[in-house]
Amino acid sequence: MIIIAEKLNGAIPSCAKAIAARDEAYIKDMAVKQAESGAAFLDVHASVKDNELDVLKWMIDTVQSVTDCPIAVDSSDVNVIIEALPFCKRPGMFNSVNGSSHKIDAAFPILAKPEYSEWHVMALLEGENSIAKTAAERIEVFESIMSKAKQYGIADNRIHIDPLIEMLCTTDDEEGISMVLEIMRHIKTNYPKVHISGAISNISFNLPARKFVNQAFAAVAIQAGMDSAVMDPLSEDLRAVIYAAEAMAGLDDFCAEYMAAYREGIFGAKK
Amino acid sequence: MIIIAEKLNGAIPSCAKAIAARDEAYIKDMAVKQAESGAAFLDVHASVKDNELDVLKWMIDTVQSVTDCPIAVDSSDVNVIIEALPFCKRPGMFNSVNGSSHKIDAAFPILAKPEYSEWHVMALLEGENSIAKTAAERIEVFESIMSKAKQYGIADNRIHIDPLIEMLCTTDDEEGISMVLEIMRHIKTNYPKVHISGAISNISFNLPARKFVNQAFAAVAIQAGMDSAVMDPLSEDLRAVIYAAEAMAGLDDFCAEYMAAYREGIFGAKK
Numbered sequence: 001m002i003i004i005a006e007k008l009n010g011a012i013p014s015c016a017k018a019i020a021a022r023d024e025a026y027i028k029d030m031a032v033k034q035a036e037s038g039a040a041f042l043d044v045h046a047s048v049k050d051n052e053l054d055v056l057k058w059m060i061d062t063v064q065s066v067t068d069c070p071i072a073v074d075s076s077d078v079n080v081i082i083e084a085l086p087f088c089k090r091p092g093m094f095n096s097v098n099g100s101s102h103k104i105d106a107a108f109p110i111l112a113k114p115e116y117s118e119w120h121v122m123a124l125l126e127g128e129n130s131i132a133k134t135a136a137e138r139i140e141v142f143e144s145i146m147s148k149a150k151q152y153g154i155a156d157n158r159i160h161i162d163p164l165i166e167m168l169c170t171t172d173d174e175e176g177i178s179m180v181l182e183i184m185r186h187i188k189t190n191y192p193k194v195h196i197s198g199a200i201s202n203i204s205f206n207l208p209a210r211k212f213v214n215q216a217f218a219a220v221a222i223q224a225g226m227d228s229a230v231m232d233p234l235s236e237d238l239r240a241v242i243y244a245a246e247a248m249a250g251l252d253d254f255c256a257e258y259m260a261a262y263r264e265g266i267f268g269a270k271k
Numbered sequence: 272m273i274i275i276a277e278k279l280n281g282a283i284p285s286c287a288k289a290i291a292a293r294d295e296a297y298i299k300d301m302a303v304k305q306a307e308s309g310a311a312f313l314d315v316h317a318s319v320k321d322n323e324l325d326v327l328k329w330m331i332d333t334v335q336s337v338t339d340c341p342i343a344v345d346s347s348d349v350n351v352i353i354e355a356l357p358f359c360k361r362p363g364m365f366n367s368v369n370g371s372s373h374k375i376d377a378a379f380p381i382l383a384k385p386e387y388s389e390w391h392v393m394a395l396l397e398g399e400n401s402i403a404k405t406a407a408e409r410i411e412v413f414e415s416i417m418s419k420a421k422q423y424g425i426a427d428n429r430i431h432i433d434p435l436i437e438m439l440c441t442t443d444d445e446e447g448i449s450m451v452l453e454i455m456r457h458i459k460t461n462y463p464k465v466h467i468s469g470a471i472s473n474i475s476f477n478l479p480a481r482k483f484v485n486q487a488f489a490a491v492a493i494q495a496g497m498d499s500a501v502m503d504p505l506s507e508d509l510r511a512v513i514y515a516a517e518a519m520a521g522l523d524d525f526c527a528e529y530m531a532a533y534r535e536g537i538f539g540a541k542k
Contacts, residue, residue, distance in 0.1 A: 168518055169526045176521030209539030212511035219490035220519055240483035247439055248491055250447030255440045268480030
């Protein structure tokens with residue numbers, strides 16, 4: 001599982017407070033904790049109304065002062081991301097584009113440049129103006145993104161697809177999460193090198209005891225091909241379920257990695 | 272999820288001790304606890320070398336003195352089960368038969384009788400002399416059991432199939448649990464009224480931090496059609512993951528049952 005650590009995000013109240021106070025200690029501490037807990041990327045999202053680029057630069061500089069963990073530069077504004085890429089000392093993740101051509105046509109030419117050839121990119125299966133409501137529509141968005149990626153020479157293994165994980169509590173059509181699973185299986189079958197990703201905790205929005213919903217979703221999604229996730233790497237129980245689910249998906253012979261993770265104290269340690 | 276509660280079993284050391292001492296309080300307490308925690312059946316397994324039928328009778332009588340929860344009469348000896356059925360005051364579960372004709376031909380004529388028409392039966396997908404090693408072989412055993420059930424007029428919704436859940440830690444073929452999932456999907460597709468069951472905790476045998484492996488398995492198996500399980504109903508975290516997984520499988524519109532279970536304190540209560 002490629003973990004994109006989610007805790008450096010101004011949408012989280014404690015992080016927003018740290019950003020407002022330019023509290024370097026908070027940012028550093030969270031960066032180190034997440035990096036040491038198995039993050040492949042540290043997502044950095046300012047989530048501020050004014051001076052987003054300045055805040056992003058301060059966050060990125062602060063993170064890079066304490067860890068070499070690659071950064072996922074996160075903004076809803078594709079141009080802010082593009083301007084922030086040079087702040088990063090090493091290849092990270094462009095987070096994110098979607099099916100809209102203005103984002104793709106801004107981002108992909110940059111990612112096609114030799115100096116950004118090791119960067120990954122997160123692509124959400126949103127359409128130009130709306131969220132597609134069926135698997136077929138989202139797969140259409142996916143195929144259009146892949147077509148553009150091919151055109152720009154962006155390799156499949158640099159691409160992480162977020163099929164849009166929506167909250168379970170509004171599901172009323174007897175289908176459960178079958179739409180998301182269908183998209184995941186389509187990608188896994190047709191583009192085995194593309195990473196299948198998404199924000200795990202979205203599934204449990206507005207529900208109590210969210211950790212159990214997140215755990216159940218991770219297990220089912222991994223079986224369908226998910227191999228990347230925006231998540232909290234500090235959640236030991238979720239990490240444990242992910243290791244177990246990977247073994248069930250045939251990705252961990254004799255549970256060697258599960259047992260190594262347990263021995264290393266990644267999960268299951270006595271509290 | 273139809274919960275077949277597993278804790279009244281002489282193979283569990285504390286229960287074996289209670290059986291040896293004819294400790295009625297232990298049996299009663301465990302029966303009540305499991306019944307109150309959502310068990311649909313209380314499995315009763317003597318697991319003793321001598322006087323199995325006498326011990327089974329004592330256990331069944333003791334259980335029935337405190338709860339009306341139906342009993343799953345459990346023995347590896349099909350004739351012991353048949354002799355114990357009359358001890359039960361109400362319809363329960365015959366646990367178990369398998370693909371061997373001596374078990375089927377002993378059990379099914381009894382289960383076909385009007386006085387046992389409300390009994391359920393657990394059938395393991397073991398062959399006559401060995402454990403089938405492929406999905407195709409186990410499905411063959413399944414089809415032979417269903418053919419016999421049809422012959423004796425045992426309705427599909429009385430039948431619980433255990434596809435044989437084996438320990439994950441010996442899995443080395445890059446397939447993970449795909450064989451078991453394939454069998455589950457075959458049953459769900461072809462016999463939608465047959466219950467798909469099994470002993471959840473078998474999956475985590477010989478692994479540390481077993482609860483996470485059990486949780487991941489339950490989530491994935493429910494997605495594949497599992498709707499019955501031999502398990503510990505006292506395990507709140509597993510119950511929570513099961514409720515969440517059922518919602519993801521489209522069995523709980525708007526997560527109403529998940530939220531009701533949370534409100535009732537079935538899981539997620541502050542410790």
